[in-house]
Amino acid sequence: MRSYTAEAKLKVIKRAEGYGTRDAALKYGVNERTIRKWKVQKQKLSSCERTRRSFRGCKPKWTEVEVLLKEWVVSKRSAHRRVSTMMIRKEGLRIADQLGLEDFTGGSHWCHSFMRRNGFSMRARTSVGQPLPDNYQGKIKEFRHFVMEETQSIPLSNVGNVDEVPVPFDVISNRTVDIRATGEKLKPIIIFKRKTMPKVHFPDGVIVKVNDKGWMNETLMKDWIDECWNERQSYDPNPVNSMIILDSARCHLTDNVREEMKQCSKVAVIPGGLTKFLQPLDISVNKPFKENLRNCWEEWMSATENAEYTRGGKRKRPGYEVVAEWVKTSFEAVSTDTIIHGFDKALLENPDLDALNTSF
Structure with missing residues (x-):
């Protein structure tokens, strides 16, 4: 028909x-x-939309919930606040509880139907892809060959990857996370954008640093070597028995940092523009880590009972110790299998050349 x-x-x-x-x-x-x-x-x-073909679909069962929930979504977006499907479902449950509706479950199917009925849609920020360098296939093969040759006699527990991950929260500026080929994780370093150390008690399992730009620099890179890499359980003082894989960020390549690294490990620098293929953290860890962190932030934003506000009516940002706990739990939630998969995909798999050519 x-x-x-x-x-x-x-x-x-x-x-x-x-x-x-x-x-x-x-x-x-x-x-x-x-x-x-x-x-x-x-x-x-x-x-309606020009491409719509029918008006089928049942009327909402919980009309009053959806009316109030729509007002909530509109108010959040008007204030330029992010609204996720998880937040919609939690707020729907809260409204239903206030109305005494015991049969409302706020499932994912209902959530997407609610969004469709009210003209809401999910969108993501777009970004410009990193341009691929000339002869990138050859550089990928050369890097993988170099790493495999240099790590033949090195235990996997002494092969690590380090990367910096910025977070667009009011309070977090940067985090440095570190993993090893066996799936083990080193303590993450949190770098707050400020000049003095906050006078709060931070949880065990993280290292907190500060600087006025909130970004990794030569000094903090040396701190990472001393306080993270050289403190791992399988530490071997002989530099030929370990390897650090990192990208070509400026703070990684200064003469002082390279000299410091060579005293404790071999170093493999990923060619520019190829981290999405050769950086284990980029491939499998950073995304779930940031999703876990985002979930912590959304739960905090949704818990308004004990929230504190400024005189202007804006909600106060979370404490530094709270954010540090988020980073700790989010990183711990990344599974060992996920980390091992990142190393396997970065260093063992042959790239799909057709896929690479159509990635951008």
């Missing part, structure tokens, strides 16, 4: 209004009864 878009239906209606229903039926091969039905729906057809 043939279906018609709203745009096509309106075209048929226009013909029927000008030349009659029978003429339109003959011209477009549509039943006259169907055209009369479309005439009744003309207003709805004019206001």
